[in-house]
Amino acid sequence: MKQITTSQELRSYRDTCTGSVGFVPTMGALHEGHISLVKKSVAENDTTIVSIFVNPTQFLPGEDLDAYPRKIAADIKICELAGVDCLFMPTTDAVYTREEPAICAPKIKGYILEGYHRPGHFDGVLQVVLKLLNLTRPTRAYFGKKDAQQLYLIQNMVRTLFLTTEIVPCDIVREKDGLALSSRNVYLSPEERERALLLSKSLKRATKMIIEGERDAEKIKTQMRKILSPTAIEYIEIVDRDFNRLDEIEIDNTIILVAAKVGTTRLIDNMWV
Numbered sequence: 389m390k391q392i393t394t395s396q397e398l399r400s401y402r403d404t405c406t407g408s409v410g411f412v413p414t415m416g417a418l419h420e421g422h423i424s425l426v427k428k429s430v431a432e433n434d435t436t437i438v439s440i441f442v443n444p445t446q447f448l449p450g451e452d453l454d455a456y457p458r459k460i461a462a463d464i465k466i467c468e469l470a471g472v473d474c475l476f477m478p479t480t481d482a483v484y485t486r487e488e489p490a491i492c493a494p495k496i497k498g499y500i501l502e503g504y505h506r507p508g509h510f511d512g513v514l515q516v517v518l519k520l521l522n523l524t525r526p527t528r529a530y531f532g533k534k535d536a537q538q539l540y541l542i543q544n545m546v547r548t549l550f551l552t553t554e555i556v557p558c559d560i561v562r563e564k565d566g567l568a569l570s571s572r573n574v575y576l577s578p579e580e581r582e583r584a585l586l587l588s589k590s591l592k593r594a595t596k597m598i599i600e601g602e603r604d605a606e607k608i609k610t611q612m613r614k615i616l617s618p619t620a621i622e623y624i625e626i627v628d629r630d631f632n633r634l635d636e637i638e639i640d641n642t643i644i645l646v647a648a649k650v651g652t653t654r655l656i657d658n659m660w661v
């Protein structure tokens with residue numbers, strides 16, 4: 389596996405690739421969720437490039453940029469074992485200059501839900517993803533459905549800026565008890581981890597209500613709010629796949645989203661219905 393730290397090296401490496409290129413951008417501290425994206429890319433492409441970069445522009449002041457888990461030695465091993473061809477691990481200076489053109493997320497869809505609670509977060513995500521897509525020029529790029537709004541905004545960017553990469557959405561990976569995998573789960577104490585299960589429990593309850601025929605979004609949200617009451621709820625929302633708010637569930641076109649703080653840890657989860 390080739391390990392690269394500068395954008396020039398990455399461009400040169402990309403020029404040597406023949407056939408399809410799969411790309412998996414990450415912020416490291418890799419878990420089974422990331423590994424599932426990497427495996428899918430390795431299975432579907434001639435070459436797989438993974439990036440590990442804790443992107444400072446997507447963290448707000450006061451967020452966990454400095455504390456964000458970093459375990460680079462383990463990450464390298466994981467990528468090697470998963471069959472990654474090239475691992476890009478740039479420093480901040482290798483990605484950003486002092487004079488950056490502003491990349492702004494769409495004014496509505498980039499500033500509701502996650503974007504409302506983390507204003508500017510998606511500007512930073514789109515900025516770094518655009519840079520990484522330009523450097524890797526992938527045939528396919530792999531993103532988890534756990535960050536559903538991020539996935540939507542990236543798909544939207546690719547479509548509206550006429551990029552040629554195919555964005556491949558990948559299913560959420562969960563622990564046996566339902567907890568969605570996240571690099572931030574390491575922040576949870578055993579007691580908090582127990583409470584964190586309420587996110588997936590509330591989504592399971594919502595799914596059960598829908599299976600039983602409920603279509604009223606407000607009624608579903610009320611039940612979810614009850615289940616989530618021991619957490620500090622940030623939002624419970626039901627949207628269509630383009631992130632328009634729904635009053636009625638539309639089967640095969642709905643995402644149920646939840647964000648809540650457990651202790652000081654902010655968690656998100658969602659269910660595609």
Ligand code: PAF
Binds near residue numbers: 415443446
């Ligand atoms: O989802 C993430 O880990 C990050 O937001 C991404 C897409 C790697 C951009 O920094």
